[in-house]
Amino acid sequence: MSNPAEWVTERLPISGDQLRELTNEPVPYHLKRWWFALGGTPAYLFVVQIITGILLAFYYEAASTSAYESVRFITEEAAFGWFIRSVHKWAATLMIAAVVLHQMRVYFTGAYRKPRELNWMVGMFLLICTLMTGFTGYSLVYEQLSYWGATVGANIADTVPVVGGLIKNMMLAGETYNERTLSRFFILHAAVLPVMMVMLIAIHIMIIRLQGITEFQFKDELDTDGKAATPKTFNFFPDHLFTELIIGLLLMIVLSALATIFPATMGPPADPLVTPEVIKPEWFFYVAFRWLKLFTGTAAVLSMGFIVFTMFAWPFIDDWIRRKTRFQEASVWIGIVGVLAIIGLTVWEAVVKH
Amino acid sequence: MTASKHEPDDSETQPERRKFLTTASTVAMGAGLAGGYGAFGAIAGRFLYPARPDDRLWQFVIEADRLGLGDSVLYRGPSGETINVTRQAEAGDVSDFIALSSTCPHLGCQVHWEGQNNRYFCPCHNGTFDPAGVGTGGPPGDSGMSLPRYPLRVDSGLLFIEVPESQLADATSRETATGEVIERAPGIHAPGHDPCLACRPTDDLKT
Amino acid sequence: MTLETKRFIIAALGALFLLSLVFVQWLEVTRKAEEAGLRQAHVAVPASSKSCVDCHVQTNPGIISHWEGSTHAEKGVACVECHQAASKEADAFLHYGVTIATVVTPRDCARCHVTESEQFAASHHAKAGNILASLDNFLAETVEGARLDFNPHSPTPGKAVESVNGFASAFSGCQQCHGSKVALQSTDGGMITTDDLAPDANGIPTNLDAVGQIVRDDNGRPLFHPGTWPNTGIGRLNLDGSRGSCSACHSRHDFSPRRARQPENCGKCHLGPDHPQKEIFEESKHGVAYRDLKDDMNLDATSWVLGEDYAAAPTCATCHMSGHKRNGGEITHDPGERLSWTNRPPVSLVMDTDINHAIVKVTDPEQRRALIVDTAENKRDRMKLVCSHCHTPDYVNAFYQQYDDLVILYNEKFAKPGQQIMATLASQGLRSKTQFDEEIEWTWFYLWHHEGRRARHGASMMAPDYTHWHGMFEVAERFYTELIPQAIEIVDHAAATGKGAQAREVRAVIDSILDRPEHAWFREGAEGEAEKIRKEMERRYGQGLKTGP
Known part of the structure; x- marks a missing residue:
């Protein structure tokens, strides 16, 4: 045994060069523009969520009798518990925001078009998983709003024709919220959904690697004669990694700032007998919540299902429009209308009481 | 960030300065990353580490004069530690009393008082301690281990002990996180019996 | 951007992140420190009282909940520590193995709070029970009530009233502030108070005959006379000879x-x-x-x-x-x-x-x-x-000057003259020894006991309206329009019914009072007064008071 490096390579026959080769995908030059790094942001925040989530799970108890008290213990008594919990809460908020921004970027740059339709759909699954994780996580605190949010959510699912009752029963482990409900939310939040997301993220990245990232060229990167003035790509390692590190640190600073300035608090504990006067879900469900108030019952749920389905199938619908009509940029206008509608509904829900 | 065309290297021009910059920036970056994430790791570690050794509180044990010379009570603190509180003199102040953990410092067995031998005895490995808790024989005696001692205080004839606070939050009621006397030497008057034999809240109010 | 720049940016951001976590650490420390001060103290139920708490938390959760918030609870002072009694005490009884008494007296509190008890015992508060043989008590027991149980004069629908308790006003009124003379029921139907028990210096009764007469229930618990207990009057006369009730101000059971x-x-x-x-x-x-x-x-x-x-x-x-x-x-x-x-x-x-x-x-x-x-x-x-x-x-000295002046004005102009008139009427036999059976006695009582105190208390604590309108104004009205006319009426009546000598005595006193310069206006009129005031103002400020718009 001559030196440690050799000892390792003998048993693990991978060399540093090979590793570098494996990871060193040439990165398109447009990723030098920061807003193209929005895909990495939710990935980074996902890691933050896993770490803080594991920490919180050390103290959390998923039972209706002790859940609130254990969250109170984390928030008020455990050393730095309030900080960890606040970071977890804010990272969730930022993660959802980043996912939405990333999706908007992909949408408006048309990056979902052939041959990347499948990855768009994987992304849609990731979006839904993220939202479901947010929903189940919110329910775990077992304060008034989480309890009633979960109840309302389950009853919305109930209005879906045919399978609604099944979904509700599967969600709540019974007809109503009961003492076995919380452990379902917990296992979904802490095991099922994260594992699904890890797999989906792996597929997402794998497809990117297989297909390469969509390349863009911007006007200011062109010389006056129209030829590229910049190289088409640059190295992932170390250049782009550094960019990601910078983004990561910036996110950590923003997170600790948010956690200290607006720490997560405790509402009143869940009371199945009293529904609070003002009941709201987390902000990212405002859109859906307002939509459900605009239309009623099954119509609302079905229309929402239809919208989600349209989003899934959008690459094909868009392709059909572009082939069959002369509106080549229809997606942009539809997107703008969609974004404005989402913002409008969210703000509407945010400013009114009921 | 778009203008830097010569990304790979212009090191030929100023090789020395270039090298220094690379080393310095790498070291700084390493330090920055280690400092930031290291601190986060430290916070996470602190979050998981359960003990809060500075959180101790005074708890009432028994009225001082109920404990006669040589009497001893077994007291359980809020965090579950068991303590022998014994009266060893009758000077009338706190120095009469001694509070010793009943947990052997060797391997955690419960020691008990042997009056005839004037010592505490641990049945696991024949460890013995003198009345002040100093190890005299067996493994504790060999390695000079003593029974941990707890501070006591007498206030208005009431004996108090300083014990660690309970670390676990209790979901049902916080007041259960208190210590209590769990065993009395014979002769010490125990108050009351089954407390609720006569709970007749409504009958009492009827006239 | 070169790699070096990026590395340096990472270093700077890493340091900033570290800094933000240091801030987090600081927050954590402050929070812990704050909590240590604010955190609800852990309640220690001492072993001695554990069974009391276990039972009473079910029967009287309010008592336990109050106590849990108290400093007593924090320090491990619970039921038995305060309620314990020596078995020889008159109201002691065995309660699930512990000898306790229902009423906790200052003597009990003094087991720990020695200085406080001594100061309290020296205070006027502790003597508030002395009223039990006073003018005020006469009012409640005789004038308002009756010193006996009497028969109702017509039925009360829905309630069988067998007799009327003449002491009700004293029990529920006077004694709830001043303190009752706590009494146990006696087998002969009467009351057993500290007077009967004659407790020694340790509060143990010396009159064992009285102790033998105490009515007890099946569990051996002595029965209190319901008029005298519940009572938290500050000068309560307790069975053990002590005076007062700490819970008058430090209400049980949180003693907040x-x-x-x-x-x-x-x-x-x-x-x-x-x-x-x-x-x-x-x-x-x-x-x-x-x-x-x-x-x-x-x-x-x-x-x-x-x-x-x-x-x-x-x-x-x-x-x-x-x-x-x-x-x-x-x-x-x-x-x-x-x-x-x-x-x-x-x-x-x-x-x-x-x-x-x-x-x-x-x-x-x-x-x-x-x-x-x-x-x-x-x-x-x-x-x-x-x-x-x-x-x-x-500022303080000048305030006290104002206060002294008001008290002395009241004393000299109204109180002492009033007292003199009332005393002379009594000494000359023109009013009976019995209080409150003549109008002038009510008048005089209103003057000093109500209005006169309001004026003086108002001045003592800077409340101008109480000093003047509720105070001196009504004192003056009572004096000039009721006390003096009523006294003169008595004098006139006496003179007409053959008590000329006595009438002259009183008349002389009244006249000498009204002849004093401070009362002169009442007889001579004050027509010149307004003019005098106007002149004085002119001299002081150079202009007359404006009269009318």
């Missing part, structure tokens, strides 16, 4: 210092037509400031020293009892220690007190000097120390 610091606590008794101290306080600048700044009063603090822990406003306790920075934070449980006048009697007296804390009433200076242990001036100086936390010496 916070509550004792607030004026509402004193307001259980110090209010109403005869001594509206709480209303007076509320009218004063002190009370207004308190109401506004209550949140800054630090009422929950363990230590509540004026000038250290708070200075926003004073409450009753601040001036009369609490510790302050200038006296080293020393609290007194004798509120009389800082009072220089007593405005309780018809004529205010200076609070020069003797060794028994009684007011020295002799007039001879030599005798006074020999008897006085604590002078009124000393007491006033103690109060001035409190004032001086917020007011300059000149």
